[in-house]
Amino acid sequence: MRYVRPNLARPIIKLAMPIMIQGVLFTLMGFVDSLMIGQLGEGAISGLGNSSQLLSFSFLLFAALSTGGSIMISQYSGANQQQKLLHVAQSMVTTGWLCGVLLASIFFSYAEELIAILTTDVFLPREEWSEVPVIAGTYIKIVALAVPSMLLSQMISAVFNSTGNTKTPVKISIFFNVVNFAGNYILIFGLPIPGIVEPLFTPLGLRGAAYATFIASVGQSLVLLICFFRKFRIVNLLVPEWTSLKQIIELGYPNTIDGFYWQGARVFYTVLMNSVGAIAYAGYAIIRTFKGLFMLPVGGLQQATAIHIGKLLGAGKFRQAQASASSAIFAGLAIMTIPVVLLILFAHPLLSLYKIQAETYDLAYMCIWILAFSLYFTSINSVIPGLLRAGGDAKSVMNTTLISFAVVGAPASYILGVWCDWGLIGAFVGISLEEVFKAGLFVRRMRSGLWVNNLVRSNLR
Structure with a gap:
């Protein structure tokens, strides 16, 4: 992270702002639509x-x-x-x-x-x-x-x-x-x-x-x-144009597989929470909704990072790309502070919107504090995949998702939630530990510089 220079994050944030605004408005529209259907x-x-x-x-x-x-x-x-x-x-x-x-x-x-x-x-x-x-x-x-x-x-x-x-x-x-x-x-x-x-x-x-x-x-x-x-x-x-289409699929298919891994993990956690009990699943569903809402800002940052880093790599500005990548991560962490503070401040008003039992309310409130801590790591896990994909290193993103779930997420959530009988809190701690472990793997991959070398070898032939 020795290359961090805050001014390098400005063009990324400029690109990200419209995407962030779209994400927030789209989510709010979806929420209102679901209320209508409700x-x-x-x-x-x-x-x-x-x-x-x-x-x-x-x-x-x-x-x-x-x-x-x-x-x-x-x-x-x-x-x-x-x-x-x-x-x-x-x-x-x-x-x-x-x-x-x-x-x-x-x-x-x-x-x-x-x-x-x-x-x-x-x-x-x-x-x-x-x-x-x-x-x-x-x-x-x-x-x-x-x-x-x-x-x-x-x-x-x-x-x-x-x-x-x-x-x-x-x-x-x-x-x-x-x-x-x-x-x-x-x-x-x-x-x-x-x-x-x-x-x-x-x-x-x-x-x-x-x-x-x-x-x-x-x-x-x-x-x-x-x-x-x-x-x-x-x-x-x-x-x-068939040659271009072949190259597109070769670069992009790991992202499709990564999506299936993510969906599979989501199904596993849903089944796990249901096995713990109806109260646990209700609390988990509420927290998952909050996580999706408060992660919206860095979702736009991921796309903007991929666009900006891709242009730098295409222009052969490899050192500047590495410096911009580090700056984007710190920008993501700084931006995430705002949703984290809002989540903590408005935890009680948000939970009061749900007609839930006192036990569910208390469990969900405790999970909000765990979520607030883990959001910083989830921010890293959102930004770095964008720059890795920009460098043609999409396979490492796919592999990291699978390894993190199989090695930490699935066993930790089961052991803490079911085997130790800690219920929703234990299972959610296990899910959060997956985010921490995944962030470590992503930072290690980024610092290795392999994503830059991958681009030089394969993309601008």
């Missing part, structure tokens, strides 16, 4: 939850495209290799929407069956299925029509971000998040004015939320596509 009852809540899980899991398959492509574009941008940059951008966007069409057809044709896998209804005779696959299936069939637009937007946004233009996709995303929010209110409830006017037309319920998502997703993709054409002058979006 007015429709448990069936709609379950239907939306399972649908969202299916979409999130499926989109992990395409993380290789956005991550690998972003790495290459940031490098080529720094090296002023415009033609190669355009080939990568064309391959990303073309492959994205074509895969979206394929995924949409699968969702539309097998919506209920896919949801039944998540709910385990698939193991029962069809006539004994619960109502959730039917409810969620109706939602998924409508949203499926928007999946090509969703993936198109994801790829175009990644192209803009990796060239350093983080403002354009963020502005467009914010506008259509508001469109989605307004559409939800209008279509779910029929545009009532509480206490003044009854719904102006028949409320569509969960189907209304699906239509709002479709409208916002298609609109966002069209606006982004227009901006993409104007910026890059690429008109052929029917066939990818």
